Amino acid sequence: MEQIMSLVSHYGYAVLFLVFCLGPFGIPVPTEVTLLAAGIMTAHGLLHPLYTLASMAIGMTSAVTVGYGVGRLARRYGFLDRLSRFNGYRKAERFYVKHNGTALSIGYLIPLVRYFVTVLAGINGVPFKRMLFVSYPSAIVWIGTLYGVSCMFGHRIVQIFQ
Template sequence: MDYIITFMEQYGYWALFITMTLENANVPIPSEIVLGFAGYLIARGVFDTTTTIIVGILAGIVGSVLSYWMGEYGGRPLLLKYGKYIFFNEHKFELAEKLFNKYGGAAVFIGRLLPGVRTFISFPAGMARYSMTPFFIWTVLGTIPWTILLVWLGKKLGENWKDLIEYNHEFLIIMIAIFVIIGVVFGVKYYRSKSSNRNQ
């Protein structure tokens, strides 16, 4: 963890972009550390909130697309052969693979909210040659809220930003609860609108 912090302190936004790209391209670098520390740097006045969020989101998308391409052109043998060089976690990869096989494109969105699994979720999508357009949309939809949440929490926690690492599963539950509420609200509005159109 210390080397990530030092890297970001020395190279700023470039370090943020590189580490988040790697994290989304199958290198198990905890985004709680990268984005949480970035939020802390905002609190210190080193980083700007808008720039940090934009860089984090772009890096997440770029890394996810790279992971997709690796899955498409290299497949499982690529990770099994070179995974040891990036501390590959086969168990978490298998969880990501099962999640994608069960839920398809929606798993790209769901997986981005799951610690550990989010690192590998794009790879099985590439292996399955899932259509790039919906993959990209699901990736963007999953990357934006996760990035904003962790940066915001890091900023709010300030000196205590490392609590993000210890309580990441609790934050995950909060995220899921928020999305369930949003989903219910939009679902109710959609069916009310549909039912209203039928009655006209």
């Protein structure tokens, strides 16, 4: 967490954007830890709350959009045919078809799953508008909730770690 705080203090809001935008694609920094660090820094007056929230939300919605686009490309090039051979994928697809919007929304609450939900939406041909109206609000609610809690209890979190 100290490394994240150091990066944010040196490079500002761009680090928050990049962590949330590129995190799903291989940056080994957990977004939950980054959210906590940003909340603690905001609680101590080091970051502006609105800019911080906007940086993280724009980063996450960018990742959602790119993930969906990757899924659409994978569908176009026949990846769905190869993927559908796996039993685990067939189970996930049945669940997804049955609980379409709910699966997108709840997927953001589960670490690692949140990064694959929109890719699967693209692979399964979910219309972009549907993905947009379900995924973006879910991502923003997830970020806002964790960020808000860490802002409110930032001082206490620091005391726990000391």
